[in-house]
Amino acid sequence: MKNAIVFGATSGIGKSLTEILIKEGYKVAITGRRLDKLEALKKEYPQQVLVKQNDIQDITQLDKVFKEIVTDFKTIDLIVQSSGVGYVNPKLEWGKQQQTINTNVLGCTKLYILAYDLFKKQQFGHLVGISSIASIRGNRSAPDYFASKAYQKAYLESLYIKTKSIKSNNVFVTDIRPGFVDTPMALGEAIFWMVPLDKAAKQIYKAIKKKKRVAYVSKRWIIIAFLLKLMPAWVLKKVL
Numbered sequence: 080m081k082n083a084i085v086f087g088a089t090s091g092i093g094k095s096l097t098e099i100l101i102k103e104g105y106k107v108a109i110t111g112r113r114l115d116k117l118e119a120l121k122k123e124y125p126q127q128v129l130v131k132q133n134d135i136q137d138i139t140q141l142d143k144v145f146k147e148i149v150t151d152f153k154t155i156d157l158i159v160q161s162s163g164v165g166y167v168n169p170k171l172e173w174g175k176q177q178q179t180i181n182t183n184v185l186g187c188t189k190l191y192i193l194a195y196d197l198f199k200k201q202q203f204g205h206l207v208g209i210s211s212i213a214s215i216r217g218n219r220s221a222p223d224y225f226a227s228k229a230y231q232k233a234y235l236e237s238l239y240i241k242t243k244s245i246k247s248n249n250v251f252v253t254d255i256r257p258g259f260v261d262t263p264m265a266l267g268e269a270i271f272w273m274v275p276l277d278k279a280a281k282q283i284y285k286a287i288k289k290k291k292r293v294a295y296v297s298k299r300w301i302i303i304a305f306l307l308k309l310m311p312a313w314v315l316k317k318v319l
């Protein structure tokens with residue numbers, strides 16, 4: 080039986096992916112702040128789920144929880160980092176930005192490092208980060224969120240490059256870049272090409288199985304990413 084950890088398993092993409100992993104026979108350690116949601120999943124799949132409540136912003140607690148899971152499972156095959164927050168914040172309120180930075184950058188970095196170090200020690204494993212199409216360019220209404228996703232994209236790419244130093248060639252890093260997925264997290268007014276949650280989770284699992292370096296969800300977001308990369312900033316200023 081394979082072992083996985085899903086960070087941000089209480090709702091949305093993380094929860095749906097957890098359910099797929101369970102059906103595929105994984106034992107899954109599930110995390111997040113809302114204990115009732117974690118316990119509800121455990122109740123459905125008591126044999127395959129380990130509950131570990133955590134707030135990813137608290138990096139001391141994150142370190143402790145991560146080590147407890149590793150002690151329990153012995154080895155970890157897959158780590159999915161799906162926890163995240165984001166706000167439409169045109170007035171640039173600091174409190175909201177701080178939440179985004181502490182979750183999507185601070186906590187996320189600590190987790191990426193814990194995962195990378197573990198996989199290097201094991202000489203196998205697969206880290207999957209859920210960044211976003213938002214990672215590609217800036218945005219006027221949620222600059223902290225877009226910047227945090229650009230950070231995740233660059234960090235995941237860096238870890239991918241770093242796997243060069245792992246002799247086994249058996250450590251993988253995947254960056255999932257969703258467009259809009261039907262969860263409370265889908266940000267903004269101009270939402271289009273919204274992917275139903277179960278469809279998004281299936282596509283993400285497919286990308287995980289193929290050990291893709293980068294996957295857009297849905298695939299048509301590749302076109303938007305391509306265009307965004309080409310656009311000069313003055314065009315973005317006009318259209319976004």
Ligand SMILES: NC(=O)c1ccc[n+]([C@@H]2O[C@H](COP(=O)([O-])OP(=O)(O)OC[C@H]3O[C@@H](n4cnc5c(N)ncnc54)[C@H](OP(=O)(O)O)[C@@H]3O)[C@@H](O)[C@H]2O)c1
Binds near residue numbers: 114164261264
């Ligand atoms: N939905 C979209 O359109 C979309 C598009 C692109 C990228 N994404 C990315 O996909 C990822 C998952 O988002 P989602 O759409 O599935 O939204 P979601 O349903 O709101 O899920 C977010 C998850 O993050 C967890 N989380 C948030 N803050 C946390 C903290 N401080 N400590 C631990 N866990 C925390 C939440 O758990 P608790 O609240 O229980 O802690 C929840 O499980 C995010 O990184 C998001 O940026 C989503």
